[in-house]
Amino acid sequence: MLIKQKYISNEWFDRAIDLLHEKTHTSVQDQSLLNHLWRDENKLFLPHTYNWKVPPDLTDEVGEKAMSDARVVHFVGPVKFKLARMSENVLVAKFHELREAAGAPIRIGR
Amino acid sequence: MRLSLFSSIFNSSPAPGTQVEVPQRNKKAIVSCITDNFIGLGAAFVQSLIETNTIPKVCDLILLTCPTFAPLSKQNRTVLREIFPAVKFLKVDTSFLSDDLVRRWFKGQLVKEKIDASLPNKRSVYLKLHVLRMTNYGSILWLDSDMIVLRSIAGIFRVPAELSVVPVGPPERNLASTTAHQKDNSTLA
Numbered sequence: 001m002l003i004k005q006k007y008i009s010n011e012w013f014d015r016a017i018d019l020l021h022e023k024t025h026t027s028v029q030d031q032s033l034l035n036h037l038w039r040d041e042n043k044l045f046l047p048h049t050y051n052w053k054v055p056p057d058l059t060d061e062v063g064e065k066a067m068s069d070a071r072v073v074h075f076v077g078p079v080k081f082k083l084a085r086m087s088e089n090v091l092v093a094k095f096h097e098l099r100e101a102a103g104a105p106i107r108i109g110r
Numbered sequence: 111m112r113l114s115l116f117s118s119i120f121n122s123s124p125a126p127g128t129q130v131e132v133p134q135r136n137k138k139a140i141v142s143c144i145t146d147n148f149i150g151l152g153a154a155f156v157q158s159l160i161e162t163n164t165i166p167k168v169c170d171l172i173l174l175t176c177p178t179f180a181p182l183s184k185q186n187r188t189v190l191r192e193i194f195p196a197v198k199f200l201k202v203d204t205s206f207l208s209d210d211l212v213r214r215w216f217k218g219q220l221v222k223e224k225i226d227a228s229l230p231n232k233r234s235v236y237l238k239l240h241v242l243r244m245t246n247y248g249s250i251l252w253l254d255s256d257m258i259v260l261r262s263i264a265g266i267f268r269v270p271a272e273l274s275v276v277p278v279g280p281p282e283r284n285l286a287s288t289t290a291h292q293k294d295n296s297t298l299a
Binding site: 094 | 154161238
Protein backbone atom coordinates (compact mmCIF):
# COMPACT_ATOMS: atom_id res chain seq x y z
CA MET A 1 0.00 0.00 0.00
CA LEU A 2 1.44 3.32 -1.08
CA ILE A 3 -0.20 6.44 0.26
CA LYS A 4 0.66 10.04 -0.46
CA GLN A 5 -0.18 13.40 1.03
CA LYS A 6 -3.92 13.30 0.41
CA TYR A 7 -4.27 10.25 2.64
CA ILE A 8 -1.76 11.17 5.33
CA SER A 9 -3.55 13.40 7.79
CA ASN A 10 -4.94 13.43 11.28
CA GLU A 11 -8.38 13.68 9.72
CA TRP A 12 -7.99 10.34 7.93
CA PHE A 13 -6.53 8.82 11.06
CA ASP A 14 -9.52 10.00 13.11
CA ARG A 15 -11.94 8.62 10.54
CA ALA A 16 -10.16 5.26 10.66
CA ILE A 17 -10.35 5.18 14.45
CA ASP A 18 -14.02 6.14 14.39
CA LEU A 19 -14.60 3.20 12.07
CA LEU A 20 -12.53 0.96 14.31
CA HIS A 21 -14.72 1.81 17.27
CA GLU A 22 -18.16 1.95 15.71
CA LYS A 23 -20.68 -0.65 16.84
CA THR A 24 -23.18 -1.09 14.04
CA HIS A 25 -21.28 -3.29 11.63
CA THR A 26 -18.09 -4.39 13.26
CA SER A 27 -17.29 -6.85 10.50
CA VAL A 28 -15.14 -4.07 9.10
CA GLN A 29 -13.09 -3.90 12.27
CA ASP A 30 -10.38 -6.21 11.04
CA GLN A 31 -7.56 -5.86 8.58
CA SER A 32 -10.03 -4.82 5.91
CA LEU A 33 -10.76 -1.60 7.75
CA LEU A 34 -8.78 0.50 5.30
CA ASN A 35 -10.54 -1.24 2.41
CA HIS A 36 -13.80 0.00 3.83
CA LEU A 37 -12.51 3.45 4.69
CA TRP A 38 -11.26 4.06 1.16
CA ARG A 39 -13.87 2.03 -0.71
CA ASP A 40 -15.03 5.03 -2.74
CA GLU A 41 -11.63 6.60 -3.29
CA ASN A 42 -9.83 6.56 -6.60
CA LYS A 43 -6.94 4.18 -6.46
CA LEU A 44 -4.29 2.79 -8.71
CA PHE A 45 -4.23 -0.97 -8.78
CA LEU A 46 -0.74 -2.37 -8.78
CA PRO A 47 0.05 -5.72 -10.42
CA HIS A 48 -0.05 -8.75 -8.18
CA THR A 49 3.70 -9.02 -8.55
CA TYR A 50 3.84 -6.37 -5.82
CA ASN A 51 2.02 -8.58 -3.34
CA TRP A 52 2.28 -12.18 -4.47
CA LYS A 53 0.35 -14.09 -1.86
CA VAL A 54 1.86 -17.50 -1.24
CA PRO A 55 -0.94 -20.09 -0.89
CA PRO A 56 -1.05 -22.48 2.07
CA ASP A 57 -0.21 -25.44 -0.16
CA LEU A 58 3.18 -24.12 -1.16
CA THR A 59 4.24 -26.56 -3.87
CA ASP A 60 7.55 -26.60 -5.71
CA GLU A 61 5.76 -25.31 -8.79
CA VAL A 62 4.25 -22.40 -6.86
CA GLY A 63 7.64 -21.57 -5.40
CA GLU A 64 9.32 -21.57 -8.79
CA LYS A 65 6.56 -19.46 -10.31
CA ALA A 66 6.84 -16.90 -7.52
CA MET A 67 10.63 -16.75 -7.81
CA SER A 68 10.25 -16.23 -11.54
CA ASP A 69 7.47 -13.65 -11.63
CA ALA A 70 7.04 -11.91 -8.29
CA ARG A 71 8.61 -8.73 -7.01
CA VAL A 72 7.27 -9.15 -3.50
CA VAL A 73 6.04 -12.41 -2.01
CA HIS A 74 3.72 -12.46 0.97
CA PHE A 75 3.65 -15.40 3.37
CA VAL A 76 0.06 -14.90 4.43
CA GLY A 77 -1.68 -16.88 7.12
CA PRO A 78 -0.57 -20.39 8.04
CA VAL A 79 2.00 -20.74 5.25
CA LYS A 80 4.50 -18.81 7.35
CA PHE A 81 4.48 -21.60 9.92
CA LYS A 82 5.62 -24.07 7.27
CA LEU A 83 8.77 -22.10 6.58
CA ALA A 84 10.56 -23.55 9.57
CA ARG A 85 9.85 -27.09 8.41
CA MET A 86 10.64 -26.76 4.71
CA SER A 87 13.89 -26.22 2.86
CA GLU A 88 13.75 -27.91 -0.55
CA ASN A 89 11.35 -25.42 -2.11
CA VAL A 90 13.24 -22.65 -3.95
CA LEU A 91 11.13 -19.91 -2.41
CA VAL A 92 11.57 -21.26 1.09
CA ALA A 93 15.29 -21.67 0.41
CA LYS A 94 15.40 -17.99 -0.56
CA PHE A 95 13.70 -17.07 2.71
CA HIS A 96 16.25 -19.05 4.71
CA GLU A 97 19.10 -17.55 2.71
CA LEU A 98 17.90 -14.05 3.60
CA ARG A 99 17.28 -14.95 7.23
CA GLU A 100 20.72 -16.49 7.65
CA ALA A 101 22.37 -13.50 5.93
CA ALA A 102 20.55 -11.35 8.47
CA GLY A 103 21.85 -13.47 11.32
CA ALA A 104 18.38 -13.98 12.71
CA PRO A 105 16.97 -17.03 14.49
CA ILE A 106 14.29 -19.06 12.79
CA ARG A 107 11.67 -18.19 15.41
CA ILE A 108 8.25 -18.00 13.81
CA GLY A 109 5.19 -17.60 15.98
CA ARG A 110 4.82 -17.67 19.70
CA MET B 111 -3.35 17.03 -12.05
CA ARG B 112 -1.40 14.08 -13.40
CA LEU B 113 0.73 16.44 -15.50
CA SER B 114 1.58 18.58 -12.51
CA LEU B 115 2.48 15.50 -10.50
CA PHE B 116 4.78 14.21 -13.20
CA SER B 117 6.24 17.66 -13.54
CA SER B 118 7.02 17.83 -9.85
CA ILE B 119 8.66 14.41 -10.01
CA PHE B 120 10.90 14.97 -12.98
CA ASN B 121 11.61 18.71 -12.87
CA SER B 122 12.45 19.21 -9.25
CA SER B 123 16.26 19.29 -9.42
CA PRO B 124 17.78 22.44 -7.89
CA ALA B 125 20.30 24.53 -9.81
CA PRO B 126 23.91 23.38 -9.31
CA GLY B 127 25.39 24.79 -6.13
CA THR B 128 22.01 25.76 -4.76
CA GLN B 129 21.26 24.60 -1.27
CA VAL B 130 17.61 23.74 -1.04
CA GLU B 131 15.88 22.65 2.11
CA VAL B 132 13.66 19.69 1.30
CA PRO B 133 10.13 20.28 2.58
CA GLN B 134 9.10 17.69 5.14
CA ARG B 135 6.14 16.68 3.02
CA ASN B 136 8.53 15.42 0.32
CA LYS B 137 9.95 12.87 2.70
CA LYS B 138 9.48 9.21 1.94
CA ALA B 139 9.24 6.27 4.29
CA ILE B 140 8.91 2.53 4.12
CA VAL B 141 6.97 1.50 7.20
CA SER B 142 6.35 -1.90 8.73
CA CYS B 143 5.96 -3.67 12.05
CA ILE B 144 8.17 -6.52 13.25
CA THR B 145 7.49 -8.34 16.49
CA ASP B 146 9.65 -10.66 18.59
CA ASN B 147 7.64 -13.75 17.73
CA PHE B 148 8.25 -13.25 14.03
CA ILE B 149 11.82 -11.97 14.13
CA GLY B 150 12.95 -14.59 11.61
CA LEU B 151 10.47 -13.33 9.04
CA GLY B 152 11.11 -9.70 9.94
CA ALA B 153 14.86 -9.96 9.59
CA ALA B 154 14.54 -11.73 6.24
CA PHE B 155 12.17 -8.95 5.16
CA VAL B 156 14.66 -6.17 6.03
CA GLN B 157 17.52 -8.12 4.49
CA SER B 158 15.50 -8.41 1.28
CA LEU B 159 14.99 -4.64 1.20
CA ILE B 160 18.74 -4.19 1.36
CA GLU B 161 19.71 -6.86 -1.14
CA THR B 162 17.26 -5.51 -3.73
CA ASN B 163 18.15 -1.84 -3.18
CA THR B 164 14.51 -1.14 -2.48
CA ILE B 165 15.15 1.67 0.02
CA PRO B 166 15.79 4.90 -1.93
CA LYS B 167 18.64 7.15 -0.79
CA VAL B 168 16.35 9.71 0.80
CA CYS B 169 13.89 7.44 2.51
CA ASP B 170 13.43 6.31 6.08
CA LEU B 171 12.84 2.74 7.10
CA ILE B 172 10.54 2.86 10.12
CA LEU B 173 9.39 -0.04 12.26
CA LEU B 174 6.38 0.59 14.46
CA THR B 175 6.55 -0.85 17.94
CA CYS B 176 4.43 -1.06 21.07
CA PRO B 177 5.52 -2.81 24.29
CA THR B 178 2.08 -4.36 24.72
CA PHE B 179 0.83 -5.16 21.25
CA ALA B 180 3.99 -5.28 19.14
CA PRO B 181 6.97 -5.95 21.41
CA LEU B 182 10.46 -5.94 19.96
CA SER B 183 13.34 -6.72 22.32
CA LYS B 184 16.65 -4.88 22.47
CA GLN B 185 18.35 -8.01 21.21
CA ASN B 186 16.14 -8.19 18.15
CA ARG B 187 16.50 -4.44 17.52
CA THR B 188 20.26 -5.04 17.44
CA VAL B 189 19.79 -7.79 14.85
CA LEU B 190 17.79 -5.39 12.68
CA ARG B 191 20.27 -2.51 13.15
CA GLU B 192 23.08 -4.75 12.01
CA ILE B 193 21.19 -5.33 8.77
CA PHE B 194 20.33 -1.66 8.27
CA PRO B 195 21.95 0.75 10.78
CA ALA B 196 19.66 3.65 9.84
CA VAL B 197 16.48 1.77 10.73
CA LYS B 198 14.19 3.80 13.01
CA PHE B 199 11.99 2.30 15.71
CA LEU B 200 8.88 4.31 16.40
CA LYS B 201 6.88 3.67 19.55
CA VAL B 202 3.25 4.16 18.66
CA ASP B 203 0.62 5.66 20.93
CA THR B 204 -1.82 2.75 20.93
CA SER B 205 -4.41 4.30 23.20
CA PHE B 206 -6.86 3.85 20.31
CA LEU B 207 -6.68 0.06 20.77
CA SER B 208 -9.33 -0.30 23.42
CA ASP B 209 -10.60 -3.54 24.95
CA ASP B 210 -13.81 -3.04 22.97
CA LEU B 211 -11.96 -4.20 19.89
CA VAL B 212 -12.11 -7.81 21.04
CA ARG B 213 -15.91 -7.71 21.06
CA ARG B 214 -18.24 -7.80 18.10
CA TRP B 215 -21.33 -5.66 17.72
CA PHE B 216 -24.29 -5.67 15.39
CA LYS B 217 -26.69 -2.73 15.24
CA GLY B 218 -25.45 -1.58 18.61
CA GLN B 219 -25.90 -4.97 20.27
CA LEU B 220 -23.03 -7.01 21.63
CA VAL B 221 -23.04 -10.29 19.67
CA LYS B 222 -19.67 -11.74 20.53
CA GLU B 223 -17.72 -11.22 23.71
CA LYS B 224 -14.34 -12.11 22.35
CA ILE B 225 -12.57 -12.78 19.09
CA ASP B 226 -9.07 -14.07 18.56
CA ALA B 227 -7.81 -10.48 18.59
CA SER B 228 -8.05 -10.76 22.38
CA LEU B 229 -4.55 -12.11 22.10
CA PRO B 230 -2.50 -8.96 22.56
CA ASN B 231 -0.16 -9.52 19.64
CA LYS B 232 -3.11 -9.91 17.26
CA ARG B 233 -3.84 -6.27 17.81
CA SER B 234 -0.50 -5.43 16.25
CA VAL B 235 -2.29 -5.46 12.90
CA TYR B 236 -3.95 -2.20 13.87
CA LEU B 237 -0.64 -0.41 14.33
CA LYS B 238 -0.74 0.04 10.57
CA LEU B 239 -3.32 2.78 11.11
CA HIS B 240 -0.60 4.95 12.62
CA VAL B 241 0.82 5.64 9.16
CA LEU B 242 -2.20 7.85 8.48
CA ARG B 243 -0.98 10.33 11.08
CA MET B 244 2.68 10.34 10.05
CA THR B 245 2.11 13.78 8.62
CA ASN B 246 5.77 14.68 8.34
CA TYR B 247 5.97 12.34 5.35
CA GLY B 248 4.64 12.91 1.87
CA SER B 249 4.84 9.30 0.68
CA ILE B 250 4.54 6.18 2.78
CA LEU B 251 4.92 2.64 1.54
CA TRP B 252 3.48 0.14 3.98
CA LEU B 253 4.82 -3.39 3.65
CA ASP B 254 3.90 -6.30 5.89
CA SER B 255 6.94 -7.87 7.52
CA ASP B 256 5.89 -11.35 6.42
CA MET B 257 6.85 -10.32 2.91
CA ILE B 258 10.18 -10.65 1.17
CA VAL B 259 11.19 -8.49 -1.74
CA LEU B 260 12.71 -10.45 -4.61
CA ARG B 261 13.18 -7.55 -7.05
CA SER B 262 13.52 -3.87 -6.26
CA ILE B 263 10.32 -1.88 -5.88
CA ALA B 264 12.06 1.43 -5.18
CA GLY B 265 10.49 2.92 -8.30
CA ILE B 266 7.04 2.62 -6.79
CA PHE B 267 7.49 6.00 -5.12
CA ARG B 268 7.37 7.60 -8.56
CA VAL B 269 3.85 6.30 -9.19
CA PRO B 270 1.73 9.43 -9.76
CA ALA B 271 -1.24 8.30 -7.69
CA GLU B 272 -2.24 9.30 -4.19
CA LEU B 273 -3.37 5.79 -3.29
CA SER B 274 -1.90 2.62 -4.81
CA VAL B 275 -2.95 -0.87 -3.77
CA VAL B 276 -2.82 -4.46 -4.91
CA PRO B 277 -6.30 -5.87 -5.54
CA VAL B 278 -7.53 -8.95 -3.81
CA GLY B 279 -7.19 -12.31 -5.53
CA PRO B 280 -4.63 -14.87 -6.56
CA PRO B 281 -1.46 -13.75 -8.34
CA GLU B 282 -2.63 -15.04 -11.71
CA ARG B 283 -5.34 -12.41 -11.85
CA ASN B 284 -5.12 -8.78 -12.85
CA LEU B 285 -1.49 -8.64 -13.86
CA ALA B 286 -1.90 -5.27 -15.50
CA SER B 287 -2.02 -1.94 -13.72
CA THR B 288 -5.29 -0.14 -13.99
CA THR B 289 -6.93 2.81 -12.41
CA ALA B 290 -10.40 2.39 -11.09
CA HIS B 291 -13.08 3.82 -8.92
CA GLN B 292 -14.71 0.88 -7.22
CA LYS B 293 -16.82 -0.07 -4.25
CA ASP B 294 -15.85 -3.66 -3.70
CA ASN B 295 -13.28 -4.90 -1.23
CA SER B 296 -9.71 -4.68 -2.38
CA THR B 297 -6.76 -5.80 -0.39
CA LEU B 298 -4.74 -2.78 0.59
CA ALA B 299 -1.31 -4.30 0.76
